[in-house]
Amino acid sequence: MDLEQQLLFLFSALGAFNGFFLSIYFAFFSKKKLISNYFLAALLLMLSIRIIKSVFFYFNPNLSEVFIQIGLSACVLIGPFLYLYSKAIVQHNKMNGSWMFHVIPVILIVTILGLVYPYWSYKRLWSGTIVRLIYLQWLIYIVITGICLKDVLKKLVSKNVKIKDLEIWMISIFVGVTIIWIGYNIGSYTSYIVGAFSFSFVFYLLVLFWVFRRKKNFLFFEEHIKYANKKIHNSEAESLQKRLDDIIVEKELFKNSNLKLNDVAGQLNIVPHYLSQFLNDNLNKSFSVFINEYRIEEAKRLLLNPNNKYTTEAIGYECGFNSKSTFFTTFKKITGVTPTKFKNNANP
Structure with missing residues (x-):
């Protein structure tokens, strides 16, 4: 191989081998023994097997046909483990044994298929029909995973709901696997190595993402659980909501431009992280969004007041x-119109 091919081989294979070692880490050495970690480990393992097979076959067409069959078979489990990992995170790792229906039948089918129609005897069948079915099944699971993550995906375009670190990571995994699927499907029009190359590219982007998020207490693929990952119970949340509304409105705390979460928590005689938990987990809002909603309501009241001299x-x-810019931007973000247009619409 010349230097260019050596570099291509190194970059393509390195991501796969790193993915393989990470799958071992999540399966056996992760501090939190969560079912989502096991699904992530399995997903990384299946991707790594598929990528390693692609890399070695690209640079060595005489690769063992048994290894080729194993690499292709691993593709069948990429989609299911992507879906199961996403579902486990969405359901806070509370899953029953139904996940086995997505894995065991697939393993049985691909095993029987491999025994009855081995790759070395049915290369044309595997390279044609079977590969197309594998990629179709992978695509179906990508779509199902997208549906599972629809509420999380909506937060990307929402202006008033705070998206969590773990949700950003989930979306990154989902988009990354989708890119790899696209890479393999356009390989016939570009180069067979595109799928493997895309995996390494996506892998290192996600690693960079982790490095930057780590500065904000984001533990590698496991959200730092400050509040035992639980919402405040309804009765308790309703009581806190009423107290919070009363004190903010009665004391007009929102009029303080330097108001901090600690200030409000002090007024309520509760610890700051408890208030933060309520806002983030029960209301799905950041503190700034929550306070700005009060400010905008007051602004609307003043704009509609005929005796207002401001x-x-x-x-x-x-x-x-x-x-002024923050006021106009926030007002339009929450109401959909500028303050001036809001006032004109109310007084045609």
Whole structure:
């Protein structure tokens, strides 16, 4: 191999081998023994087997046909483990034995298929019909996973709901596997190595993502659980909601442009992380979004008050915003229109 091919081989294979070692880590050495970690380990293992097979076959067409069959068979489990990993995270690792229906039948079918129609005797069948069916099954699971993650995906375009670190990671895994699927399916039009190359590319992007998120207490693929990963119970949450509404409205805390979560928690005589838990897990809002909603409601009231003597800009400062641009941007984000248009629409 010349230097260019050596570099291509190194980059393509390195991601697969790293994925293989990571699968071992999540299966046996991860601190949290969560079912989602086992599904992630299995997903990485299946991807790594498939990629390693592709890399070695590309650079060595005389690769053992048994290894080729194993590599192709691994593809059948990529989709199921992607779906099961995503579902486990969405359901907070509370899953029953139904996950086996996505794995055991697939293993049995591909094993029987391999015994009855081995690759070395039916190369044309495997290279044609079987491979197309494998990629179709993979695509179906990508679609099912997308449906499973629909509420998480909606948060990407939502302006008022805070998306969590773990949810960003889930979406990254989902998009990464989709890119790898696309890489293999366009391989016949470009190069067979595209699928393997895309895996390494995606893998290292995700590693970079982890490095940057780690600075914010994001534990490798396991969200740092500050509150035992539980929502506050309904009765307790309703009581806190009422107390929170009363104190913010009565004392007009939102008018303080420098208001902090710690300040509000102090007014309620609760610890800050408890209030943060309520906002994030029960209301799905950040503290700034939550307070800005009060500010905008007050701004709307003043804009509609015929006796109001404030200018539109002054209303923003009166309601707790520290700049005109922040007020206008937040107002439009929450109401869909600018303050001026809101006022004109109310007084045609």
